[in-house]
Amino acid sequence: MEDNLFECTVLHEETVKKVKETMPEDGIIYDLAELFKVFADSTRMKIIYALLKEELCVCDIASIVQTTQSAISHQLRILKQTKLVKYRKEGKVVYYSLDDDHIAEIVKKGREHIDEL
Amino acid sequence: MEDNLFECTVLHEETVKKVKETMPEDGIIYDLAELFKVFADSTRMKIIYALLKEELCVCDIASIVQTTQSAISHQLRILKQTKLVKYRKEGKVVYYSLDDDHIAEIVKKGREHIDEL
DNA sequence: TAAACATATGAATATATATTCATATGTTTC
DNA sequence: GAAACATATGAATATATATTCATATGTTTA
Numbered sequence: 001m002e003d004n005l006f007e008c009t010v011l012h013e014e015t016v017k018k019v020k021e022t023m024p025e026d027g028i029i030y031d032l033a034e035l036f037k038v039f040a041d042s043t044r045m046k047i048i049y050a051l052l053k054e055e056l057c058v059c060d061i062a063s064i065v066q067t068t069q070s071a072i073s074h075q076l077r078i079l080k081q082t083k084l085v086k087y088r089k090e091g092k093v094v095y096y097s098l099d100d101d102h103i104a105e106i107v108k109k110g111r112e113h114i115d116e117l
Numbered sequence: 118m119e120d121n122l123f124e125c126t127v128l129h130e131e132t133v134k135k136v137k138e139t140m141p142e143d144g145i146i147y148d149l150a151e152l153f154k155v156f157a158d159s160t161r162m163k164i165i166y167a168l169l170k171e172e173l174c175v176c177d178i179a180s181i182v183q184t185t186q187s188a189i190s191h192q193l194r195i196l197k198q199t200k201l202v203k204y205r206k207e208g209k210v211v212y213y214s215l216d217d218d219h220i221a222e223i224v225k226k227g228r229e230h231i232d233e234l
Numbered sequence: 235t236a237a238a239c240a241t242a243t244g245a246a247t248a249t250a251t252a253t254t255c256a257t258a259t260g261t262t263t264c
Numbered sequence: 265g266a267a268a269c270a271t272a273t274g275a276a277t278a279t280a281t282a283t284t285c286a287t288a289t290g291t292t293t294a
Contacts, residue, residue, distance in 0.1 A: 008176035008180075008240070011174075011177060016177050018170070019167050023163065023167065034157075037251095042143075053136045054136070056133075059128050070254070070256095070271090070272085071252075074253080076272090092269065106223060106226045110219075110223060113217060116217075126270090175241060175242095186240080186242095187243085187284070187285080187286095188284075194242080206291095208291060208292065210241085211241065243287085245284100245285090246283105246284085247284080253279100254276085255276085255277105256275090258273070259272070259273090260271085263267085263268080264268100
């Protein structure tokens with residue numbers, strides 16, 4: 001009659017109850033996972049690193065990342081949708097830059113972890 | 118004769134050269150993307166949040182995350198391989214806990230970004 | 235040592251997503 | 265307004281990966 005589907009006799013009920021209460025809503029968890037998904041691809045990570053330095057147009061990025069304009073453009077769309085980059089147009093050229101101070105910090109923390117392994 | 122495959126006349130050569138010099142090696146970028154990949158799944162994010170509170174056994178985690186023991190175990194393997202969690206055995210029960218201080222910081226920075234949108 | 239139990243794992247399936255290719259859109263210049 | 269150019273995008277393909285199911289492994293207890 002317990003509401004856990006997990007037939008398990010060593011379950012620490014008090015602990016589980018306490019931890020459950022502190023868990024963020026599923027929506028928050030989902031959004032967090034979605035955010036980190038953006039950082040979870042080499043191409044996008046390269047784009048982010050490049051933009052950490054300065055504003056760049058699409059063909060600059062393609063040259064730096066050594067990938068096709070199309071692939072870059074698709075990835076920039078994702079970065080745009082998740083509000084990690086902003087852009088401005090100058091004629092037919094589009095300049096992208098980072099749109100959030102947290103990005104640098106997240107990358108830095110990740111880098112610290114990597115460097116300590 | 119340029120070494121860029123990107124037929125693009127507005128390329129900012131000086132800028133591109135400068136940024137290229139500051140880019141981390143591909144290996145670092147790859148490792149970073151792999152790290153963030155671990156955070157990029159709702160189930161793993163829930164496990165991480167649960168373990169932020171305290172050490173838990175597999176069936177506790179399954180109960181908190183409301184998923185099967187098998188799914189949790191598969192995800193814990195990934196968290197183990199990437200050195201984000203450690204474990205200790207007590208008889209047939211296995212207790213998992215976070216293995217790195219950066220994890221909390223990375224999640225916190227991500228959360229700050231989410232909360233500001 | 236056999237049964238009960240906690241956890242781990244291999245294989246299969248389903249789903250997500252990165253890249254490529256072709257082409258569309260929008261801007262500038264002649 | 266036509267050609268050249270920078271960027272965007274839809275469709276298709278290929279690859280990665282999360283979950284499920286069945287079962288294996290290892291530990292405790294009767």
